[in-house]
Amino acid sequence: MKFDGLIIGGGLAGLVCAIRLAEAGQRCAIVSRGQSALHFSSGSLDLLSELPDGSPVESPLLALEALKQQAPEHPYSLMGAESVRHLACEAEALLARSHVQLHGSHRSNHLRITPLGTQRATWLSPSEVPVAPLPWKRVTVVGIAGFLDFQPELVAGSLREADIDAQTAELTLPSLDKLRNNPSEFRATNIARVLDNPEQLLLLIGELQTLAQNTDALFLPACLGIENNRSWQAISSALPCPLCLLPTLPPSVLGMRMYNQLRQRFQQLNGILLPGDAVLGAEVSGQRVTALFTRNHGDVPLRANNIILASGSFFSSGLEAKFDGIREPIFGLDIAAPPAREHWCAEDFFSPQPYLQAGVRVDASLRPSRHGQRFENLYAIGSVLAGFDPIRQGCGAGVCVISALHAAQQILETQEAAQ
Missing domain, CATH: 3.50.50.60 (FAD/NAD(P)-binding domain)
Structure with missing residues (x-):
């Protein structure tokens, strides 16, 4: 061939x-x-968050000259600052043509909220992932009963340290009982295959609508939408407050x-x-x-x-x-x-x-x-x-x-x- x-x-x-x-x-x-x-x-993409000497980077493209001085063998240094600047812009366009919906820009890093509720500098993040500074005073972090790859209390604790009134809640979702009985199968990707079903999506919306009454935003583990983010969009349109998704331990729905x-x-x-x-x-x-x-x-x-x-x-x-x-x-x-x-x-x-x-x-x-x-x-x-x-x-x-x-x-x- x-x-x-x-x-x-x-x-x-x-x-x-x-x-x-x-x-x-x-x-x-x-x-x-x-x-x-x-x-x-x-599911997030990093461009450059820190120089070799430990200096944090806010604007990756402006840090390329310093990077070349500190790491002349770095791939960016070899390709040249001008080429990296041009290709970073082209990368965003290619991802958009591939229907990969991300927010962020090569001009400056943003701070995404991690699965632990902390903040991490990055280039591009999925549209569902929350970004600091959070515009909400009250956030409810929602876990799934028996799901060990996401810990709502850890997330809420980190958010409280950032002066957010963070509470936790739990979804039971009987449709997941079969997966719940086998911990090795109770993973984000398998949960997503169940919840992406239109019938189950309606049940999930019903539970989330109850939790959304006394909060400014809901944070949920990213267990939705292996193929696209239509499930997230459908849920978001039915709720009175924003719904954000946080990555889980691998395998990752957002990465897949x-x-x-x-x-x-x-x-x-x-x-x-x-x-x-x-x-x-x-x-x-x-x-x-x-x-x-x-x-x-x-x-x-x-x-x-x-x-x-x-x-x-x-x-x-x-x-x-x-x-x-x-x-x-x-x-x-x-x-x-x-x-x-x-x-x-x-x-x-x-x-x-x-x-x-x-x-x-x-x-x-x-x-x-x-x-x-x-x-x-x-x-x-x-x-x-x-x-x-x-x-x-x-x-x-x-x-x-x-x-x-x-x-x-x-x-x-x-x-x-x-x-």
Whole structure:
């Protein structure tokens, strides 16, 4: 099989890159192992929340010059401030075209309310997620009886510290009794599959209408709308006060919804998704990747003009930690990482962990190398890249989206120049 672009990995970076290429008329395919990190995410996207020296960031794009001084190998520093600024705007437009409804702007971070009721700086958040400063004096945090992945009292306690009169309430919802009897099945995604049923939605509205009489807003765990936010909209229109949703412990409904919307957008553009498959090896001629071989296709090669490595970090096996070092398993690419195992982790658990900045070395065009030799048609994007701490710096999703669009731009400009 032959494609214009072949993407290894179906997470946020892989999907965004594939969508951008498909929008430009490229015939693309994604090889995906299965669930992506989006299934475990809050549904919010971070661009840059903190500099390496610990300084908080209010306006991510204005902090890029300082970031370059402190972290010259950060993917944003490699791509260049001007490119990041342009692509951040383009990312918002692409997400909107994919019907991913988010609020926020690349111009400044906002403070979303977390599942613990605290505040966290971020770039874009689902429309349902509340944002500080909260405009309400009284909030009722509503839990679901027996649901352990969301703790209303913890949320209410944090809100009270922010001078909000926060109370708690509990929904019983007999329709969930079957799930409730099996704690391993009583998860947000399974609850959503029940509550998204129109009949059950009416029962939920009835219970929430009672709770909404003596409060300014209701906070509910995000157990609605795996495919879209129509359930939330239907409930909100029937209540006398606003309804907000807070992410739960994984699996995350808001993250899964974003994945489903991006996947649908890619497939509507005639993109081909090869799920449940894994790239096992590659055929290389000179400095070009000429074919990939996957578990499901055996000896049948997959060929493409350009290959995009969006395989993720350790979580999704895009990187592997071995006794002799950290490696990229498909191509054996050059890696930037602490040389000795004892330097991979800091003794203080809450300190920045050096291994999180390990990854594939790339140039300004996001082309990786092997034994110092750059590939001509291979690009690396997303969490597999070196030089950034996605947790401490609050830039994991941003690196995925911006690098995905940057690689797509390099591919399209190279193709245009060759014509």
